[in-house]
Amino acid sequence: MASSSKYKFGLLWSVGFVAFALVPVLMTSRYQMNLASHILIWGLFAVAFNMLWGVTGMLSFGQALYFGIGAYSIGLFVNHAGKAWYLPAIPIGLVAAAMLSFLLGLLVIRVSGVYFTMLTLAFAQLAWQVTFKWYDFTGGDDGIQGIIAPGILANKMVYYYFVLVVVFISVWFLKRLAYSPFGLILRCVQQNPNRVRFIGRSVKMNQLRIYVISSVFAALAGSLMVGVDNSIHTDMLFWTTSGEVILMSVLGGINQFFGPFVGAVILILLEDIIGAKTEFWPIFLGTIVLIFVILFPKGVVGEIQHLRHRLKIAGESGGRHETHASA
Amino acid sequence: MKPMLRLEGLRKSFGGLRVTDEVSFEIQPQEIAAIIGPNGAGKTTLFNQITGYLAPDGGHVFLEGQEIAGLTPQKIVKMGVGRAFQIASIFPDETALDNVRAACMSKLNQTRHLWRPVERFNRATEQAFAVLASLGLERQADRMAYELAHGDQKLLDIGIALVLEPKLLLLDEPTAGMSPEERQLTRQLIKQLWAQYKLTLIFIEHDMDMVFGIAERIMVLNHGALIADGTPGEIRNNKEVITAYLGEEA
Numbered sequence: 270m271a272s273s274s275k276y277k278f279g280l281l282w283s284v285g286f287v288a289f290a291l292v293p294v295l296m297t298s299r300y301q302m303n304l305a306s307h308i309l310i311w312g313l314f315a316v317a318f319n320m321l322w323g324v325t326g327m328l329s330f331g332q333a334l335y336f337g338i339g340a341y342s343i344g345l346f347v348n349h350a351g352k353a354w355y356l357p358a359i360p361i362g363l364v365a366a367a368m369l370s371f372l373l374g375l376l377v378i379r380v381s382g383v384y385f386t387m388l389t390l391a392f393a394q395l396a397w398q399v400t401f402k403w404y405d406f407t408g409g410d411d412g413i414q415g416i417i418a419p420g421i422l423a424n425k426m427v428y429y430y431f432v433l434v435v436v437f438i439s440v441w442f443l444k445r446l447a448y449s450p451f452g453l454i455l456r457c458v459q460q461n462p463n464r465v466r467f468i469g470r471s472v473k474m475n476q477l478r479i480y481v482i483s484s485v486f487a488a489l490a491g492s493l494m495v496g497v498d499n500s501i502h503t504d505m506l507f508w509t510t511s512g513e514v515i516l517m518s519v520l521g522g523i524n525q526f527f528g529p530f531v532g533a534v535i536l537i538l539l540e541d542i543i544g545a546k547t548e549f550w551p552i553f554l555g556t557i558v559l560i561f562v563i564l565f566p567k568g569v570v571g572e573i574q575h576l577r578h579r580l581k582i583a584g585e586s587g588g589r590h591e592t593h594a595s596a
Numbered sequence: 597m598k599p600m601l602r603l604e605g606l607r608k609s610f611g612g613l614r615v616t617d618e619v620s621f622e623i624q625p626q627e628i629a630a631i632i633g634p635n636g637a638g639k640t641t642l643f644n645q646i647t648g649y650l651a652p653d654g655g656h657v658f659l660e661g662q663e664i665a666g667l668t669p670q671k672i673v674k675m676g677v678g679r680a681f682q683i684a685s686i687f688p689d690e691t692a693l694d695n696v697r698a699a700c701m702s703k704l705n706q707t708r709h710l711w712r713p714v715e716r717f718n719r720a721t722e723q724a725f726a727v728l729a730s731l732g733l734e735r736q737a738d739r740m741a742y743e744l745a746h747g748d749q750k751l752l753d754i755g756i757a758l759v760l761e762p763k764l765l766l767l768d769e770p771t772a773g774m775s776p777e778e779r780q781l782t783r784q785l786i787k788q789l790w791a792q793y794k795l796t797l798i799f800i801e802h803d804m805d806m807v808f809g810i811a812e813r814i815m816v817l818n819h820g821a822l823i824a825d826g827t828p829g830e831i832r833n834n835k836e837v838i839t840a841y842l843g844e845e846a
């Protein structure tokens with residue numbers, strides 16, 4: 270049973286990889302490759318975010334802060350120190366995100382529930398204000414344009430495959446993490462924090478660890494985005510960016526590892542389709558998402574798993590059904 | 597030999613209510629003792645102070661001669677005090693196996709591993725299975741904890757504590773909410789676990805068959821104070837206990 274689901278996962282994983290790898294070959298316009306890059310990067314961002322929310326039960330409304338750090342690290346270095354800093358700025362941004370998330374983490378994990386959510390939102394909005402107001406340094410509301418990746422990465426197709434590989438390795442790492450002992454403890458923290466202390470583990474320490482890890486991957490996603498759009502903008506730090514990964518997770522299902530990734534696919538395609546048809550797209554999108562969430566409260570992947578589970582029980586015609594956690 | 601547990605003048609109040617009133621006693625290694633008393637007598641609160649969930653207002657708690665009052669639950673657990681709760685405290689959306697395995701991995705200091713899947717940790721998996729088996733839960737290993745019957749959830753809670761290999765195990769009403777048949781089984785099971793794991797065991801119970809059936813020693817709490825402490829025979833004939841507690845039941 271476990272090995273067959275593992276096999277299925279490996280199959281899905283390969284199919285997904287091949288599908289994304291074929292986009293540049295099969296596309297009818299460059300725009301589609303751009304769209305696929307967005308899906309990959311937001312998918313990573315959402316999956317990393319959901320390690321906090323779906324897995325550990327920490328609803329951060331401020332992950333845009335780290336997404337922005339990843340992007341701004343590149344933008345600011347290239348703008349102020351020169352083109353040669355593009356690649357070094359990526360690890361610098363990740364380290365900056367790790368340090369800041371550690372320090373802010375010490376503060377925000379002191380509170381839980383809606384207070385945690387509000388506090389993370391407040392810090393992210395503060396960072397947004399700073400980038401917005403500090404025009405000379407950050408370009409303010411104009412952002413920074415014309416940031417070109419160095420060497421062969423300047424080629425859009427090469428860059429696409431670079432994104433594909435980085436995203437797949439990152440998601441693979443997070444998937445391993447989710448089913449490791451650390452991942453198990455994180456789920457325990459969500460389900461019964463009190464009991465976690467009585468098996469000898471610190472709730473806060475584990476929350477801090479995943480907060481840092483999730484934030485570093487958010488920063489990685491942000492840094493990947495720069496080469497796709499060749500620009501950075503204060504919107505990357507705005508609360509709507511944090512909101513977007515929450516929406517993706519809800520759409521895809523927060524209790525399934527790949528839920529948020531599927532949510533990213535759906536949301537970005539919806540935005541694209543509706544955005545092309547009407548300028549009132551946020552209203553339409555909002556309505557669709559709302560209906561969606563009401564119809565499929567477990568998210569797309571969650572509902573599919575639920576359905577499969579019920580079919581399996583029906584199929585086992587009367588026999589005592591063993592219940593399994595579906596990945 | 598140092599006593600496994602020693603309380604000295606332990607005090608705790610909630611507002612004006614005295615819930616632990618100058619409680620002192622000693623428990624020797626491998627003793628099996630029961631704490632009884634009416635509802636609200638302060639039994640759970642006493643466990644809460646021993647295990648670090650609540651800090652006492654005054655007095656001392658010594659584990660093998662070492663002061664533990666006011667330490668965090670994590671520290672106290674690591675020093676060898678295990679605990680199961682009055683209302684089963686489990687991880688509902690994990691399998692029974694993972695409930696116990698998580699605790700086992702905590703004990704083995706494996707919870708920082710973030711690459712290898714949980715199933716590949718053979719030692720933790722074997723130990724978790726062994727504990728499930730000793731509780732008669734091995735056939736429930738792959739079921740989600742929330743799906744288990746109430747009685748099995750109570751046993752699972754004990755399993756989580758047991759896999760930590762505690763020197764001192766505290767059970768808060770292990771048979772609460774069980775059917776008479778389940779109680780009977782659980783009573784035998786606990787006595788057996790006590791012997792098998794060479795535990796020092798203190799349990800809180802309202803079920804008198806269990807208390808007088810397996811405890812070598814009984815302590816009686818009333819309004820936060822220890823009003824009696826002795827063998828089952830002594831407690832049975834203690835007038836104060838009869839009026840304070842047993843009398844109410846009759």
Ligand SMILES: Nc1ncnc2c1ncn2[C@@H]1O[C@H](COP(=O)(O)OP(=O)(O)OP(=O)(O)O)[C@@H](O)[C@H]1O
Nearest residue numbers: 610613615633634635636637638639640641642682
């Ligand atoms: N955290 C708390 N804050 C305020 N009062 C509390 C708290 N915990 C317990 N109490 C009160 O302290 C008293 C003792 O509670 P405790 O849970 O220790 O009783 P108990 O002997 O375990 O009772 P039972 O047999 O019903 O489980 C009760 O009156 C309870 O309402």
Ligand SMILES: [Mg+2]
Nearest residue numbers: 639640641682
């Ligand atoms: Mg109680």
